[in-house]
Amino acid sequence: MKCRYCGSNLGLEDAVCPYCGKVNKKAAKYLAEKNKYLNEFEKTKTDVKEKSKTAGRIGRLSVIGVMLILILVMKFSVSRYSDVEYRINKREDIIASEVNKNRDTIAETVKEMEKNREYVALSCYMLNYRLRSNEQYDDYFRVFTAAVSYKTIYEDIISIVTGFEGYDNKTTKDWCYDAAIYISDWNSYVAGGFWNDSPDSPMHAGEHGAFLADAKKDAQDMVQVYFNLTDEQAESMWTMDKEALGELLYESCKDLYPKEAADE
Amino acid sequence: MNKEKKRKDPVIILLDIIIVALIFVTLYVGQSYVFYKIRMNEETFAADPDKMAFELQRGDYAGLIQGKYMNEFNGNVETPGYHSLADYVEAAFAYKVYDAKGYTQEANEQKAIMDEARVKMEELTIFADKVDKWLN
Numbered sequence: 001m002k003c004r005y006c007g008s009n010l011g012l013e014d015a016v017c018p019y020c021g022k023v024n025k026k027a028a029k030y031l032a033e034k035n036k037y038l039n040e041f042e043k044t045k046t047d048v049k050e051k052s053k054t055a056g057r058i059g060r061l062s063v064i065g066v067m068l069i070l071i072l073v074m075k076f077s078v079s080r081y082s083d084v085e086y087r088i089n090k091r092e093d094i095i096a097s098e099v100n101k102n103r104d105t106i107a108e109t110v111k112e113m114e115k116n117r118e119y120v121a122l123s124c125y126m127l128n129y130r131l132r133s134n135e136q137y138d139d140y141f142r143v144f145t146a147a148v149s150y151k152t153i154y155e156d157i158i159s160i161v162t163g164f165e166g167y168d169n170k171t172t173k174d175w176c177y178d179a180a181i182y183i184s185d186w187n188s189y190v191a192g193g194f195w196n197d198s199p200d201s202p203m204h205a206g207e208h209g210a211f212l213a214d215a216k217k218d219a220q221d222m223v224q225v226y227f228n229l230t231d232e233q234a235e236s237m238w239t240m241d242k243e244a245l246g247e248l249l250y251e252s253c254k255d256l257y258p259k260e261a262a263d264e
Numbered sequence: 265m266n267k268e269k270k271r272k273d274p275v276i277i278l279l280d281i282i283i284v285a286l287i288f289v290t291l292y293v294g295q296s297y298v299f300y301k302i303r304m305n306e307e308t309f310a311a312d313p314d315k316m317a318f319e320l321q322r323g324d325y326a327g328l329i330q331g332k333y334m335n336e337f338n339g340n341v342e343t344p345g346y347h348s349l350a351d352y353v354e355a356a357f358a359y360k361v362y363d364a365k366g367y368t369q370e371a372n373e374q375k376a377i378m379d380e381a382r383v384k385m386e387e388l389t390i391f392a393d394k395v396d397k398w399l400n
Contacts, residue, residue: 053273060279067286074290074297081300090304120354124333128309155326158357161398164323218361225364257398 001026092130099129106131114143114211117218123151142203146190146215149182153219156182157226161257172254177246183223184242186216227252309334316346320391325353348385352378352392360399 001010006020013034015027080086099106106129113122126144131137137144156179158164160172170178188194190212197204204212216238224234227249237245311319311331319327332350335343355377362371382392 053276056273056276057279060276060283063283064279064286067283067290071286071290071293074293078293078296078300081297081304087304120329121333124309124330125337128334128337154357158326158329158353161357162323162325162395164325166324167322221365222361225361 095128095130099131099134103136107136110137110140111207114140114207117211117214119147119150119215119218120154123147139202139208142190142192142197143208143211146212149186149190150215150219152182153179153223157222160253161226163257172257173246173250176249176253177242179223180240180242180246180249183219183237184240184245186219186238190216223249226256228256310338310340311335311343311346312340313343313346316343320346320349320388325350325395329354345385345388348381349388349391352381352385353395355381356392356395356399 001012002008003010003017003020003022003024005022006017008017008019010017010024010027012030013027014024015031016023109125110122110131113125122144126132126147131140132144156175159166159170160175165171166174191197192201192204202208220234220237223229223237224231229237229248229252233248237248240248309330311334316328316331319325319331328346329350331343332347335341335347355374359371359374359378362368362374378392382389385392
Protein backbone atom coordinates (compact mmCIF):
# COMPACT_ATOMS: atom_id res chain seq x y z
CA MET A 1 0.00 0.00 0.00
CA LYS A 2 1.03 3.63 -0.42
CA CYS A 3 1.35 6.34 2.27
CA ARG A 4 -1.55 8.76 1.77
CA TYR A 5 0.77 11.68 2.71
CA CYS A 6 4.06 11.06 0.88
CA GLY A 7 3.11 8.26 -1.50
CA SER A 8 5.97 5.94 -0.49
CA ASN A 9 5.50 2.19 -0.13
CA LEU A 10 4.13 0.96 3.23
CA GLY A 11 3.87 -2.49 4.77
CA LEU A 12 0.40 -3.61 5.91
CA GLU A 13 1.53 -3.68 9.54
CA ASP A 14 3.54 -0.36 9.52
CA ALA A 15 1.89 1.85 12.20
CA VAL A 16 3.76 4.98 10.90
CA CYS A 17 5.27 5.79 7.52
CA PRO A 18 9.06 5.19 7.75
CA TYR A 19 9.62 8.07 5.23
CA CYS A 20 7.35 10.90 6.38
CA GLY A 21 6.58 9.71 9.95
CA LYS A 22 2.77 10.16 9.58
CA VAL A 23 0.38 7.67 11.28
CA ASN A 24 -0.91 4.84 9.10
CA LYS A 25 -4.54 4.45 10.23
CA LYS A 26 -5.23 1.43 8.04
CA ALA A 27 -2.46 -0.57 9.78
CA ALA A 28 -4.11 -0.16 13.18
CA LYS A 29 -7.41 -1.36 11.77
CA TYR A 30 -5.66 -4.21 9.99
CA LEU A 31 -3.82 -5.28 13.14
CA ALA A 32 -7.00 -5.11 15.19
CA GLU A 33 -8.79 -7.33 12.67
CA LYS A 34 -5.80 -9.66 12.42
CA ASN A 35 -5.73 -10.11 16.20
CA LYS A 36 -9.46 -10.67 16.25
CA TYR A 37 -9.20 -13.41 13.61
CA LEU A 38 -6.18 -14.93 15.33
CA ASN A 39 -8.09 -15.10 18.58
CA GLU A 40 -11.06 -16.66 16.85
CA PHE A 41 -8.79 -19.16 15.11
CA GLU A 42 -7.13 -20.14 18.38
CA LYS A 43 -10.51 -20.47 20.05
CA THR A 44 -11.83 -22.68 17.23
CA LYS A 45 -8.64 -24.73 17.28
CA THR A 46 -8.97 -25.32 21.03
CA ASP A 47 -12.66 -26.16 20.63
CA VAL A 48 -11.93 -28.67 17.87
CA LYS A 49 -9.14 -30.25 19.91
CA GLU A 50 -11.37 -30.51 22.94
CA LYS A 51 -14.26 -31.92 20.94
CA SER A 52 -12.10 -34.47 19.14
CA LYS A 53 -10.62 -35.55 22.48
CA THR A 54 -14.13 -36.02 23.91
CA ALA A 55 -15.27 -37.80 20.75
CA GLY A 56 -12.23 -40.13 20.97
CA ARG A 57 -13.04 -40.95 24.55
CA ILE A 58 -16.74 -41.49 23.85
CA GLY A 59 -15.91 -43.69 20.83
CA ARG A 60 -13.53 -45.84 22.83
CA LEU A 61 -15.92 -46.06 25.76
CA SER A 62 -18.66 -47.20 23.34
CA VAL A 63 -16.37 -49.91 21.93
CA ILE A 64 -15.53 -51.04 25.46
CA GLY A 65 -19.22 -51.06 26.38
CA VAL A 66 -20.16 -53.17 23.35
CA MET A 67 -17.31 -55.59 24.03
CA LEU A 68 -18.28 -55.94 27.67
CA ILE A 69 -21.89 -56.68 26.71
CA LEU A 70 -20.71 -59.23 24.14
CA ILE A 71 -18.42 -60.89 26.69
CA LEU A 72 -21.19 -61.00 29.28
CA VAL A 73 -23.68 -62.51 26.82
CA MET A 74 -21.17 -65.14 25.68
CA LYS A 75 -20.10 -65.87 29.26
CA PHE A 76 -23.75 -66.36 30.22
CA SER A 77 -24.32 -68.67 27.24
CA VAL A 78 -21.16 -70.65 28.05
CA SER A 79 -22.29 -71.14 31.63
CA ARG A 80 -25.66 -72.45 30.33
CA TYR A 81 -24.32 -74.62 27.50
CA SER A 82 -21.59 -76.18 29.64
CA ASP A 83 -24.32 -77.62 31.84
CA VAL A 84 -25.08 -81.07 30.38
CA GLU A 85 -28.51 -81.21 31.96
CA TYR A 86 -29.41 -77.84 30.44
CA ARG A 87 -28.28 -79.02 26.99
CA ILE A 88 -30.33 -82.21 27.28
CA ASN A 89 -33.42 -80.31 28.41
CA LYS A 90 -32.97 -77.75 25.65
CA ARG A 91 -32.72 -80.50 23.02
CA GLU A 92 -35.78 -82.22 24.48
CA ASP A 93 -37.68 -78.93 24.26
CA ILE A 94 -36.65 -78.48 20.61
CA ILE A 95 -37.75 -82.03 19.78
CA ALA A 96 -41.03 -81.66 21.69
CA SER A 97 -41.85 -78.48 19.79
CA GLU A 98 -40.96 -80.16 16.49
CA VAL A 99 -43.19 -83.11 17.36
CA ASN A 100 -46.05 -80.74 18.21
CA LYS A 101 -45.56 -78.80 15.00
CA ASN A 102 -45.51 -81.94 12.83
CA ARG A 103 -47.96 -83.99 14.88
CA ASP A 104 -49.96 -85.31 11.90
CA THR A 105 -46.96 -86.10 9.70
CA ILE A 106 -45.21 -87.97 12.51
CA ALA A 107 -48.35 -89.94 13.39
CA GLU A 108 -48.79 -90.84 9.72
CA THR A 109 -45.13 -91.91 9.38
CA VAL A 110 -45.31 -94.09 12.49
CA LYS A 111 -48.46 -95.73 11.13
CA GLU A 112 -46.81 -96.31 7.76
CA MET A 113 -43.66 -97.80 9.32
CA GLU A 114 -45.77 -100.06 11.51
CA LYS A 115 -47.77 -101.20 8.48
CA ASN A 116 -44.63 -101.87 6.41
CA ARG A 117 -42.94 -103.68 9.31
CA GLU A 118 -39.93 -101.36 9.18
CA TYR A 119 -38.62 -102.36 12.60
CA VAL A 120 -35.20 -100.71 12.41
CA ALA A 121 -36.52 -97.52 10.86
CA LEU A 122 -39.36 -97.32 13.38
CA SER A 123 -36.96 -97.82 16.26
CA CYS A 124 -34.75 -94.98 14.96
CA TYR A 125 -37.77 -92.75 14.29
CA MET A 126 -39.10 -93.31 17.79
CA LEU A 127 -35.68 -92.47 19.24
CA ASN A 128 -35.31 -89.38 17.08
CA TYR A 129 -38.62 -87.90 18.22
CA ARG A 130 -38.62 -89.41 21.75
CA LEU A 131 -42.00 -90.96 21.00
CA ARG A 132 -41.71 -93.61 23.69
CA SER A 133 -42.18 -90.98 26.38
CA ASN A 134 -44.92 -89.17 24.45
CA GLU A 135 -48.40 -89.70 25.90
CA GLN A 136 -49.92 -89.50 22.44
CA TYR A 137 -48.22 -92.79 21.62
CA ASP A 138 -49.18 -94.76 24.73
CA ASP A 139 -50.95 -97.36 22.59
CA TYR A 140 -47.73 -97.88 20.65
CA PHE A 141 -45.71 -98.77 23.71
CA ARG A 142 -45.41 -102.51 22.94
CA VAL A 143 -44.89 -101.76 19.24
CA PHE A 144 -41.96 -99.50 20.12
CA THR A 145 -40.54 -102.07 22.53
CA ALA A 146 -40.76 -104.71 19.80
CA ALA A 147 -39.00 -102.40 17.32
CA VAL A 148 -36.22 -101.63 19.82
CA SER A 149 -35.78 -105.30 20.73
CA TYR A 150 -35.73 -106.33 17.07
CA LYS A 151 -33.19 -103.61 16.25
CA THR A 152 -30.94 -104.64 19.15
CA ILE A 153 -30.94 -108.30 18.11
CA TYR A 154 -30.37 -107.20 14.49
CA GLU A 155 -27.42 -104.99 15.49
CA ASP A 156 -25.93 -107.75 17.64
CA ILE A 157 -26.06 -110.08 14.63
CA ILE A 158 -24.50 -107.46 12.33
CA SER A 159 -21.68 -107.00 14.83
CA ILE A 160 -21.11 -110.75 15.08
CA VAL A 161 -21.07 -111.20 11.30
CA THR A 162 -18.82 -108.20 10.61
CA GLY A 163 -16.54 -108.80 13.58
CA PHE A 164 -17.24 -105.38 15.11
CA GLU A 165 -15.98 -105.07 18.66
CA GLY A 166 -18.15 -102.16 19.63
CA TYR A 167 -16.53 -99.26 21.42
CA ASP A 168 -15.69 -101.40 24.44
CA ASN A 169 -13.95 -104.42 22.88
CA LYS A 170 -16.90 -106.79 22.86
CA THR A 171 -16.41 -110.38 21.77
CA THR A 172 -18.71 -112.57 19.69
CA LYS A 173 -19.77 -114.21 22.95
CA ASP A 174 -20.74 -110.80 24.41
CA TRP A 175 -22.91 -110.02 21.38
CA CYS A 176 -24.54 -113.48 21.57
CA TYR A 177 -25.39 -113.02 25.23
CA ASP A 178 -26.71 -109.53 24.54
CA ALA A 179 -29.02 -110.88 21.83
CA ALA A 180 -30.08 -113.67 24.19
CA ILE A 181 -31.21 -111.12 26.78
CA TYR A 182 -33.52 -109.41 24.30
CA ILE A 183 -34.90 -112.70 22.96
CA SER A 184 -35.53 -114.11 26.45
CA ASP A 185 -37.15 -110.89 27.60
CA TRP A 186 -39.41 -110.65 24.54
CA ASN A 187 -42.36 -112.45 26.10
CA SER A 188 -42.10 -110.32 29.24
CA TYR A 189 -41.54 -106.88 27.80
CA VAL A 190 -42.87 -107.01 24.25
CA ALA A 191 -45.72 -109.46 24.77
CA GLY A 192 -46.52 -107.68 28.04
CA GLY A 193 -46.11 -110.59 30.49
CA PHE A 194 -44.05 -108.41 32.83
CA TRP A 195 -46.64 -105.63 32.74
CA ASN A 196 -49.63 -107.98 33.12
CA ASP A 197 -51.24 -106.59 29.99
CA SER A 198 -54.91 -107.43 29.71
CA PRO A 199 -55.82 -109.44 26.58
CA ASP A 200 -57.99 -106.60 25.29
CA SER A 201 -55.34 -103.92 25.83
CA PRO A 202 -55.25 -101.41 22.93
CA MET A 203 -51.47 -101.99 22.83
CA HIS A 204 -52.12 -105.48 21.44
CA ALA A 205 -55.22 -104.74 19.35
CA GLY A 206 -55.63 -104.53 15.56
CA GLU A 207 -52.55 -103.47 13.60
CA HIS A 208 -50.46 -103.36 16.79
CA GLY A 209 -51.19 -107.03 17.49
CA ALA A 210 -50.38 -108.03 13.91
CA PHE A 211 -47.15 -106.00 14.07
CA LEU A 212 -46.09 -107.67 17.32
CA ALA A 213 -46.72 -111.13 15.89
CA ASP A 214 -44.79 -110.34 12.71
CA ALA A 215 -41.91 -108.74 14.60
CA LYS A 216 -41.54 -111.87 16.67
CA LYS A 217 -41.73 -114.14 13.62
CA ASP A 218 -39.26 -111.99 11.64
CA ALA A 219 -36.86 -111.84 14.59
CA GLN A 220 -37.10 -115.63 14.87
CA ASP A 221 -36.37 -116.08 11.15
CA MET A 222 -33.41 -113.73 11.39
CA VAL A 223 -31.91 -115.48 14.41
CA GLN A 224 -32.56 -118.92 12.90
CA VAL A 225 -30.82 -118.03 9.61
CA TYR A 226 -27.84 -116.20 11.08
CA PHE A 227 -27.21 -118.74 13.86
CA ASN A 228 -28.13 -121.72 11.70
CA LEU A 229 -30.67 -123.00 14.24
CA THR A 230 -33.08 -125.84 13.64
CA ASP A 231 -36.81 -125.07 13.50
CA GLU A 232 -37.21 -126.57 16.92
CA GLN A 233 -34.37 -124.49 18.41
CA ALA A 234 -35.73 -121.34 16.79
CA GLU A 235 -39.23 -121.88 18.15
CA SER A 236 -38.07 -122.68 21.65
CA MET A 237 -35.59 -119.79 21.94
CA TRP A 238 -38.27 -117.43 23.30
CA THR A 239 -38.76 -119.48 26.41
CA MET A 240 -35.13 -120.38 27.02
CA ASP A 241 -33.10 -119.17 29.94
CA LYS A 242 -30.81 -116.24 29.00
CA GLU A 243 -27.60 -118.05 29.89
CA ALA A 244 -28.57 -121.21 28.03
CA LEU A 245 -29.70 -119.25 24.98
CA GLY A 246 -26.55 -117.13 25.01
CA GLU A 247 -24.46 -120.30 25.06
CA LEU A 248 -26.54 -121.88 22.27
CA LEU A 249 -26.15 -118.80 20.07
CA TYR A 250 -22.43 -118.61 20.71
CA GLU A 251 -21.85 -122.30 20.07
CA SER A 252 -23.89 -122.02 16.87
CA CYS A 253 -22.06 -119.05 15.43
CA LYS A 254 -18.49 -119.15 16.65
CA ASP A 255 -17.41 -121.25 13.67
CA LEU A 256 -19.77 -119.55 11.22
CA TYR A 257 -18.21 -116.11 11.66
CA PRO A 258 -14.61 -116.55 12.71
CA LYS A 259 -13.11 -113.26 13.84
CA GLU A 260 -10.09 -113.63 11.55
CA ALA A 261 -12.29 -113.60 8.46
CA ALA A 262 -14.05 -110.46 9.60
CA ASP A 263 -10.79 -108.69 10.27
CA GLU A 264 -9.38 -109.26 6.79
CA MET B 265 9.74 -24.36 11.36
CA ASN B 266 9.18 -25.92 14.74
CA LYS B 267 7.01 -28.98 14.53
CA GLU B 268 4.79 -29.19 17.56
CA LYS B 269 4.94 -32.66 19.05
CA LYS B 270 1.45 -33.99 19.57
CA ARG B 271 0.85 -35.32 23.06
CA LYS B 272 -1.71 -38.08 23.22
CA ASP B 273 -4.44 -37.86 25.83
CA PRO B 274 -3.51 -40.27 28.69
CA VAL B 275 -7.18 -41.21 29.13
CA ILE B 276 -7.33 -42.33 25.49
CA ILE B 277 -4.11 -44.32 25.93
CA LEU B 278 -5.67 -46.07 28.93
CA LEU B 279 -8.88 -46.77 27.00
CA ASP B 280 -6.88 -48.20 24.09
CA ILE B 281 -5.06 -50.55 26.48
CA ILE B 282 -8.42 -51.66 27.90
CA ILE B 283 -9.75 -52.31 24.36
CA VAL B 284 -6.72 -54.46 23.48
CA ALA B 285 -7.13 -56.42 26.72
CA LEU B 286 -10.84 -56.87 26.02
CA ILE B 287 -10.08 -58.21 22.52
CA PHE B 288 -8.14 -61.07 24.14
CA VAL B 289 -10.91 -61.66 26.69
CA THR B 290 -13.49 -61.70 23.84
CA LEU B 291 -11.42 -64.22 21.89
CA TYR B 292 -11.04 -66.44 24.96
CA VAL B 293 -14.73 -66.36 25.91
CA GLY B 294 -15.73 -66.55 22.22
CA GLN B 295 -13.91 -69.80 21.60
CA SER B 296 -15.60 -71.41 24.64
CA TYR B 297 -18.92 -70.09 23.35
CA VAL B 298 -18.35 -71.54 19.86
CA PHE B 299 -17.17 -74.84 21.39
CA TYR B 300 -20.34 -75.29 23.42
CA LYS B 301 -22.54 -74.02 20.59
CA ILE B 302 -21.08 -76.72 18.31
CA ARG B 303 -21.52 -79.33 21.03
CA MET B 304 -25.14 -78.28 21.41
CA ASN B 305 -25.71 -78.86 17.69
CA GLU B 306 -23.78 -82.12 17.76
CA GLU B 307 -26.05 -83.61 20.38
CA THR B 308 -28.41 -84.94 17.77
CA PHE B 309 -28.48 -88.40 16.29
CA ALA B 310 -27.78 -87.04 12.81
CA ALA B 311 -24.44 -88.16 11.36
CA ASP B 312 -22.14 -85.95 9.32
CA PRO B 313 -19.65 -87.37 6.76
CA ASP B 314 -16.84 -87.46 9.35
CA LYS B 315 -18.95 -89.44 11.79
CA MET B 316 -20.03 -91.92 9.11
CA ALA B 317 -16.45 -92.31 7.87
CA PHE B 318 -15.36 -92.96 11.46
CA GLU B 319 -18.09 -95.60 11.92
CA LEU B 320 -17.09 -97.30 8.70
CA GLN B 321 -13.44 -97.23 9.67
CA ARG B 322 -14.33 -98.90 12.98
CA GLY B 323 -16.51 -101.44 11.13
CA ASP B 324 -19.67 -100.21 12.84
CA TYR B 325 -22.19 -101.09 10.12
CA ALA B 326 -25.11 -101.00 12.57
CA GLY B 327 -24.13 -97.43 13.46
CA LEU B 328 -23.97 -96.61 9.77
CA ILE B 329 -27.55 -97.82 9.28
CA GLN B 330 -28.80 -95.85 12.28
CA GLY B 331 -26.92 -92.77 11.04
CA LYS B 332 -28.61 -93.10 7.66
CA TYR B 333 -32.09 -93.18 9.20
CA MET B 334 -31.38 -90.29 11.54
CA ASN B 335 -30.06 -88.23 8.65
CA GLU B 336 -33.16 -89.01 6.60
CA PHE B 337 -35.44 -87.98 9.45
CA ASN B 338 -33.53 -84.75 9.99
CA GLY B 339 -33.21 -83.77 6.33
CA ASN B 340 -29.44 -84.25 6.25
CA VAL B 341 -28.43 -85.21 2.71
CA GLU B 342 -24.67 -84.59 3.01
CA THR B 343 -23.66 -88.25 2.79
CA PRO B 344 -25.43 -89.98 -0.14
CA GLY B 345 -22.58 -92.48 -0.66
CA TYR B 346 -22.70 -93.67 2.96
CA HIS B 347 -26.49 -93.82 2.83
CA SER B 348 -26.31 -96.07 -0.24
CA LEU B 349 -23.82 -98.31 1.52
CA ALA B 350 -26.14 -98.46 4.56
CA ASP B 351 -29.03 -99.36 2.23
CA TYR B 352 -26.86 -102.08 0.74
CA VAL B 353 -25.90 -103.56 4.11
CA GLU B 354 -29.51 -103.50 5.30
CA ALA B 355 -30.78 -105.13 2.13
CA ALA B 356 -27.99 -107.70 2.06
CA PHE B 357 -28.75 -108.78 5.63
CA ALA B 358 -32.45 -109.04 4.86
CA TYR B 359 -31.76 -110.84 1.56
CA LYS B 360 -29.88 -113.61 3.33
CA VAL B 361 -32.86 -114.26 5.64
CA TYR B 362 -35.47 -114.19 2.86
CA ASP B 363 -33.33 -116.31 0.58
CA ALA B 364 -32.69 -118.94 3.24
CA LYS B 365 -36.35 -119.03 4.27
CA GLY B 366 -37.49 -119.29 0.65
CA TYR B 367 -39.36 -115.94 0.52
CA THR B 368 -38.54 -115.40 -3.14
CA GLN B 369 -40.46 -112.19 -3.76
CA GLU B 370 -39.04 -110.43 -0.70
CA ALA B 371 -35.56 -111.71 -1.57
CA ASN B 372 -35.84 -110.29 -5.08
CA GLU B 373 -36.96 -106.92 -3.71
CA GLN B 374 -33.90 -106.78 -1.47
CA LYS B 375 -31.67 -107.83 -4.37
CA ALA B 376 -33.02 -104.92 -6.43
CA ILE B 377 -32.27 -102.51 -3.57
CA MET B 378 -28.74 -103.92 -3.33
CA ASP B 379 -28.13 -103.47 -7.07
CA GLU B 380 -29.41 -99.91 -7.04
CA ALA B 381 -27.40 -99.02 -3.92
CA ARG B 382 -24.21 -100.48 -5.38
CA VAL B 383 -24.44 -98.12 -8.36
CA LYS B 384 -24.96 -95.09 -6.12
CA MET B 385 -22.27 -95.74 -3.52
CA GLU B 386 -19.38 -95.07 -5.98
CA GLU B 387 -15.96 -95.65 -4.35
CA LEU B 388 -17.52 -97.31 -1.28
CA THR B 389 -18.22 -100.52 -3.24
CA ILE B 390 -15.14 -101.99 -1.58
CA PHE B 391 -17.17 -102.15 1.65
CA ALA B 392 -20.14 -103.71 -0.16
CA ASP B 393 -17.73 -106.40 -1.42
CA LYS B 394 -16.65 -107.01 2.18
CA VAL B 395 -20.28 -107.40 3.26
CA ASP B 396 -20.88 -109.87 0.42
CA LYS B 397 -17.87 -111.86 1.56
CA TRP B 398 -19.11 -111.99 5.15
CA LEU B 399 -22.60 -113.05 4.17
CA ASN B 400 -21.68 -115.77 1.69
